[in-house]
Amino acid sequence: MPKIDRRILKTQEALKKAVIELMSEKNFDEITIQDLSDRANVSRGTIYLHYLDKYDLLDKLIETHINELRERCEASADLDFVTGSEVWTEYFEQNFAFFSMMLASKGAPHFRSRFQQFLIEEFNNEVDITKGINQGLNKDLIVQFLASSYAGVVEWWFTNDRPVSHQELARQLGTLLERICE
Structure with a gap:
């Protein structure tokens, strides 16, 4: 895999930081490429070298965080639910600016639905309806419930x-997940 130029990474990080900062000041739809250019201290042309438009920038930023959560989930697959949840919540804490902007301020409704879809994918493998308290229940319903609840609690945490x-x-x-998934 070819090594990415540090200047490219620095520019992309500046643009990601700029979009988050600007979203704390105004609605995403009101943010212009010029706003991003000014905040990140790069030319408009540089933005278009890296992204199709501001929506592409936001999508790539969202995917970066979803992919990082997925990797952390895979790395903690052998852990119990409480310890595994701590891996995620620590990441939420470390990336407070992004997650609070995406969840608490309703800055990007697309993020919440993308986050919930990610949770559905992750919880789908955890629910067993062949035994215990879930026996006889609809697996899709349980997974939807878990994903919606988890996303809602995380949103509540940032909002408050x-x-x-x-x-x-x-x-x-983690304790709640253990009760439902085991």
């Missing part, structure tokens, strides 16, 4: 400015 630590959030989410 993290009323509990990310460790406590992980402990409680």
Whole structure:
């Protein structure tokens, strides 16, 4: 795999940071390429070298975070739900600006649906309807419930400015997942 030029990475990071900062100031639809150019201190042409438009920039930013969550999930597959949840909530904490903008401010409705779809994919393998409290229930319904609930609790956590630590959030989410998935 070819090594990516550090200047390219620096420019892309500046643009990602700029879009998050601008979304804290105004609605995404009101952000212009010139706004991004000014904030990231790059030319408009440079933006178009990396992205088709501002929507492409936002999509790539969202996919970066979803892919990182997926990788962390795969790396923690052998952990119990509480410890695995801590891996995620620590990532949420480390990337507070992004997640709070995407969830708490309703800055990007596309993100919430993309995040929920990711959760559905992850929880689909965790639900067993052949035994225990889930026996006889509809698996798709349980998975939808879990994904919606998890996304809602994470959104609540950001909307309310993290009323509990990310460790406590992980402990409680993990405990709830254990009850439903095991």
